[in-house]
Amino acid sequence: MSADWLEDTRTSYDTVAASYTELVRDRLAELPHLLSALAAFAELVRSDGGGPVADVGCGPGHVSAHLRGLGVDVMGVDLSPAMIEIARAEHPGVRFEVGSMTELDLADGSLAGVLAWWSLIHVPDDSVPGVFEGFRRVLRPGGRVLLGFHLGEESRHKTEGYGGHPMNLMVHRRTPARVAEWLREAGFAVEAETVLDRDGEHPGCILFARAPG
Incomplete structure (x- = not known):
């Protein structure tokens, strides 16, 4: 496994971009708990007075587009140029940029909210605190964060996926307590936690947090 996890992640998702898009395009409609979390996030941002929101690790942009439909001034950011190309083609009303x-x-202080929707799962433990510090930097006082991630305590090396295409990246599962601790260390207040599919094959967690101020 290469030490350059960012480059491995970019290359892997460039490779699977088309097949991944087909897999997730209509998936949200089948996931009412996730839809309710996104609706709550949108309402919190609106109740704070609105403002721009960044969907970081946006992939093909389907969640960004959903938030746009909920009245959120959202932009998407993704490491994979191929994902951003698809997002721009499929959701021309939303701004998308390649970035990490x-x-x-x-x-600094330019955003009302940050969404990281199952996009932290490839970030190594030693890089997560810096990511959260970056979220705090770009958020205005009181800005909102919504995180979704795989629940667990193990990591695995993913070598193929989404139609059998080759991939080379780590997938990290984490406990809510560990992610919440990193958030608090970055200065955030954790406001709510929801565990999804606890007894199923793909347990996950959603955390709502707020920047100081």
């Missing part, structure tokens, strides 16, 4: 959550090209 490890170094967001956004002004």
